[in-house]
Amino acid sequence: MNDFDLVIRGGTVATSTEVREADVAILGERVAAVGPSLGRGQREIDARGKLVLPGGVDSHCHIEQLSSFGVMCADDFHTATVSAAFGGTTTVMPFCAQHRGDSIPAVLADYHERARTKAIIDYAFHLIIANPDEATLSHDLPAAIQEGVGSFKIFTTYERMRLSDEQILDVMAVARKHRALVMVHAENHGVISWLSNRLVDQGNTAPRYHAICHTRGSECEAIQRVAMLAELVDVPVLIVHVSTVEGIEAIREARRRGVKIYGETCPQYLFLTAQDIDRPGMEGAMFCCSPPPRDEAAQEACWRGLSDGALDVYSSDHAPYRYDESGKLPKGERTTFKEMANGVPGLELRLPLLFTFGYRAGRVSLPEFVDLTATRHAKIYGCYPQKGDIAVGADADIAIWDPERRLMITPELVHDNVGYTPYAGRELQGWPVIVLSRGEIIVHHGKLSAERGRGRFIARGQSDATVPSGKKVPEMAQLDAWGTPLRL
Ligand code: DUC
Ligand code: ZN
Numbered sequence: 496m497n498d499f500d501l502v503i504r505g506g507t508v509a510t511s512t513e514v515r516e517a518d519v520a521i522l523g524e525r526v527a528a529v530g531p532s533l534g535r536g537q538r539e540i541d542a543r544g545k546l547v548l549p550g551g552v553d554s555h556c557h558i559e560q561l562s563s564f565g566v567m568c569a570d571d572f573h574t575a576t577v578s579a580a581f582g583g584t585t586t587v588m589p590f591c592a593q594h595r596g597d598s599i600p601a602v603l604a605d606y607h608e609r610a611r612t613k614a615i616i617d618y619a620f621h622l623i624i625a626n627p628d629e630a631t632l633s634h635d636l637p638a639a640i641q642e643g644v645g646s647f648k649i650f651t652t653y654e655r656m657r658l659s660d661e662q663i664l665d666v667m668a669v670a671r672k673h674r675a676l677v678m679v680h681a682e683n684h685g686v687i688s689w690l691s692n693r694l695v696d697q698g699n700t701a702p703r704y705h706a707i708c709h710t711r712g713s714e715c716e717a718i719q720r721v722a723m724l725a726e727l728v729d730v731p732v733l734i735v736h737v738s739t740v741e742g743i744e745a746i747r748e749a750r751r752r753g754v755k756i757y758g759e760t761c762p763q764y765l766f767l768t769a770q771d772i773d774r775p776g777m778e779g780a781m782f783c784c785s786p787p788p789r790d791e792a793a794q795e796a797c798w799r800g801l802s803d804g805a806l807d808v809y810s811s812d813h814a815p816y817r818y819d820e821s822g823k824l825p826k827g828e829r830t831t832f833k834e835m836a837n838g839v840p841g842l843e844l845r846l847p848l849l850f851t852f853g854y855r856a857g858r859v860s861l862p863e864f865v866d867l868t869a870t871r872h873a874k875i876y877g878c879y880p881q882k883g884d885i886a887v888g889a890d891a892d893i894a895i896w897d898p899e900r901r902l903m904i905t906p907e908l909v910h911d912n913v914g915y916t917p918y919a920g921r922e923l924q925g926w927p928v929i930v931l932s933r934g935e936i937i938v939h940h941g942k943l944s945a946e947r948g949r950g951r952f953i954a955r956g957q958s959d960a961t962v963p964s965g966k967k968v969p970e971m972a973q974l975d976a977w978g979t980p981l982r983l
C-alpha cells in the first residue's frame with residue numbers, strides 16, 4: 496500500500512524562504528507533505544543531487560495576441576506553454592488585449608477559448624485596456640475582477656493603445672474601488688513619436704534608431720507621472736518592463752513618498768544592450784523591444800533593483816515575433832524601425848538565464864531566485880499559495896533542476912515558434928530536467944508528455960498588493976477636511 500501518488504525523494508528543496516534536504520510527497524494534484532523520510536509513493540523520482548524548486552510563474556507574457564499594429568504573435572497557447580514548461584515555468588499570465596472598439600466580455604471570451612483547447616500549463620489573464628468607455632469602467636472591469644481577472648495593463652504610448660491622464664485616472668479609480676492592480680507601460684509618447692517621425696523622414700530607418708527614440712528620459716518621465724497619478728487616487732501600481740537607471744530611481748523616489756508602486760524587469764534588460772540592436776543590416780530587429788535594452792550601467796541598476804527590492808518581479812515579457820515578413824520584417828530589408836513588431840521571446844530561457852547568471856554567479860541566492868521567478872508573482876497577482884511555493888496544499892507545480900547540466904543556447908534548444916533566440920551563443924549551467932504541473936510529469940528529460948488543453952484557467956483572488964496605502968495627497972485631505980471628499 497502506497498502512502499502517496501508520487502514522491503520526489505532526496506532532493507534539495509528550495510522555496511522563497513528556505514533551502515533544505517527533503518522529500519516532497521504528492522497526492523492527486525497537490526503537495527501532501529514536505530520533509531525527511533516520507534512514506535512510499537506509487538511512483539518515485541530520485542532527486543539526489545538535484546534542486547527541487549517551485550515551477551516558475553511568468554506574470555508578463557504575450558500569447559496569441561494581436562498587436563495594435565494588427566500583427567499576431569508567433570506563439571499560440573500550445574507552443575507558448577510547451578516552451579514555458581521546458582524552461583521550468585508552470586504558470587503563465589498573458590494578456591487579453593482590448594483594442595479600441597472592443598468590448599471586454601467579448602475579448603475575455605475569445606482568449607478563454609484560445610487557451611482552453613491548447614494550454615498545457617495553468618494560466619491566468621490580465622486585461623489590456625485601450626477603450627475605457629462607460630461600459631468598460633462601470634460594468635465590464637468590475638465583472639472581470641469578479642471572474643478572477645484582477646489586473647489591467649494600460650499604456651502611456653502607442654498611438655492606438657495610449658490613454659490620456661484622465662483615462663488613466665478613470666481606470667485607477669475603478670481599480671481602487673474593486674481592488675485590482677494597474678500595470679503600466681510607462682514611456683513618454685510625444686518624445687518617441689517626435690523623434691521617430693523625424694528620424695524616418697530624414698532617412699534613418701535602421702533598427703538601431705529604435706533605441707534612440709525610446710529615450711531613458713521618456714521612461715523616467717512617464718514613471719514619475721504615473722506615480723503622481725496613482726498617488727492622487729491612492730491606488731497601487733506596477734510598472735512593467737523597467738529598463739533604466741532613471742526609471743528605477745523614479746520608483747525608489749515615489750516609494751520614499753509613500754506611493755505603493757511595484758517594479759518589474761525582464762531578461763532583455765539584464766542580458767542585452769542597445770549594441771545588440773546596432774548589429775549589421777536588419778539583424779538588430781531581433782533585439783528590438785519596447786522599452787529597448789540600454790547599456791551596462793542600466794543592466795547593473797536592474798540587477799541591483801532585483802536584489803534590494805526596488806524591482807519586485809522578473810518576468811519574460813515574451814512577445815514572440817519571427818524574423819521574417821510575419822513579424823519583425825513586414826517589408827523585408829526595407830522595413831523601418833517603426834514598422835517592426837516590438838518584442839523578444841523569453842518564456843523558456845527566463846529561468847535558466849537567471850539560474851546561470853544570477854544564482855550560479857552569486858548575484859542572487861536560491862530563495863531569491865525562487866521569489867523573483869515564482870513566489871512574488873503569485874503573491875502580487877493573487878494566486879498564492881496555490882501557485883509559487885512548495886508547501887502542503889499548494890498545487891504540485893514543481894521543477895527539478897540539474898544544477899550541473901551544461902547547455903549551449905541555440906535556436907534549436909528552444910521550443911517556441913519564434914525561430915531565433917536573442918540569447919544564442921551563451922552557455923548555461925543548470926536546467927530543469929523534470930517538470931510537474933499539478934502532480935503530473937509534463938516534461939521528463941527533454942520529452943514532453945502533456946496533453947493539449949490540460950492547462951486550467953486560474954481565477955485569481957485579491958492580494959495585499961491591491962490594498963491602498965491609506966496616504967492622501969494634501970488636496971484630497973483638504974477635501975476631506977471641508978467635508979466634500981471626492982467620490983472615486
Ligand atoms: N510592451 C510589452 O509589454 N511587450 C511588448 C511590447 C511592448 O511595448
Ligand atoms: Zn509594454
Ligand code: ZN
Nearest residue numbers: 555557812814
Ligand atoms: Zn509585454
